[in-house]
Amino acid sequence: MDVRAADVDIPFISLSDGVVTLRPWSRDDAGFMAEAFADPAIRRYNGAHDRLGRPAPPMSIEDAAAIIDEFASSWRALVAAEPPTGVAFAITDAASGGLVGCCGVDDWSNADVAQFGYWIGPSARGRGYATRAVVLLTRWLFELGAARAFLTVEADNEASAAVARRAGFVHEGTMRAHSVWQGERIDVMWFAALPLEWPMREPDEPA
Numbered sequence: 395m396d397v398r399a400a401d402v403d404i405p406f407i408s409l410s411d412g413v414v415t416l417r418p419w420s421r422d423d424a425g426f427m428a429e430a431f432a433d434p435a436i437r438r439y440n441g442a443h444d445r446l447g448r449p450a451p452p453m454s455i456e457d458a459a460a461i462i463d464e465f466a467s468s469w470r471a472l473v474a475a476e477p478p479t480g481v482a483f484a485i486t487d488a489a490s491g492g493l494v495g496c497c498g499v500d501d502w503s504n505a506d507v508a509q510f511g512y513w514i515g516p517s518a519r520g521r522g523y524a525t526r527a528v529v530l531l532t533r534w535l536f537e538l539g540a541a542r543a544f545l546t547v548e549a550d551n552e553a554s555a556a557v558a559r560r561a562g563f564v565h566e567g568t569m570r571a572h573s574v575w576q577g578e579r580i581d582v583m584w585f586a587a588l589p590l591e592w593p594m595r596e597p598d599e600p601a
């Protein structure tokens with residue numbers, strides 16, 4: 395983990411395996427985020443929906459900048475010793491520095507259970523960026539003291555279930571009719587990893 399002094403007022407935490415680097419979002423990345431949210435799969439699986447499962451209107455660059463500002467608030471809260479709920483990393487190609495996607499912490503419970511999510515821009519899929527990012531993020535969550543890390547995946551999202559499995563997560567079950575998309579109830583799979591049994595754990599990693 396690389397921790398540098400903040401150039402704005404948030405810490406610059408970056409995690410890398412040499413192929414993928416995770417780093418905090420910057421306002422300069424707002425155009426990339428807005429463009430990514432025009433992708434139907436990202437709107438479907440990561441975007442906001444109303445109670446009938448209708449997606450929110452397309453994201454503008456201003457909307458994306460506001461989301462990036464919220465991420466920055468969450469980073470500041472983390473520095474102030476609050477849980478990392480709401481912090482998000484930009485996923486970048488380590489060699490070029492180019493943006494490819496996003497992963498972030500949706501929730502950190504009082505019982506130290508971390509829930510996270512991710513997306514990869516359409517042109518960068520199929521190259522292992524998501525799996526590598528999930529491994530890096532999970533390792534960081536366990537270093538922060540998470541007792542359990544989990545994600546939920548809509549039952550028809552095979553690409554995301556494959557990421558969870560490749561990253562060493564266990565499919566613990568399926569919550570029937572747990573979500574709604576365009577008026578139809580959707581089953582949701584539940585994947586989790588525990589620090590001691592996680593196959594991606596490094597031998598000297600804290601439990």
Ligand SMILES: CC(C)(COP(=O)(O)OP(=O)(O)OC[C@H]1O[C@@H](n2cnc3c(N)ncnc32)[C@H](O)[C@@H]1OP(=O)(O)O)[C@@H](O)C(=O)NCCC(=O)NCCS
Pocket residue numbers: 435436439440511512513514515518519520521522523524525526546547548551553554557560
């Ligand atoms: C889900 C999503 C992130 C998966 O992205 P992805 O690019 O398929 O996933 P990965 O980055 O792990 O790449 C996997 C592919 O790269 C290949 N790959 C190459 N090197 C790899 C490596 N070192 N590690 C893992 N996979 C690697 C795999 O074989 C696989 O190829 P295949 O699809 O032909 O089998 C992407 O489809 C997406 O953003 N979808 C829309 C939003 C979404 O569903 N978000 C998740 C909500 S739960």
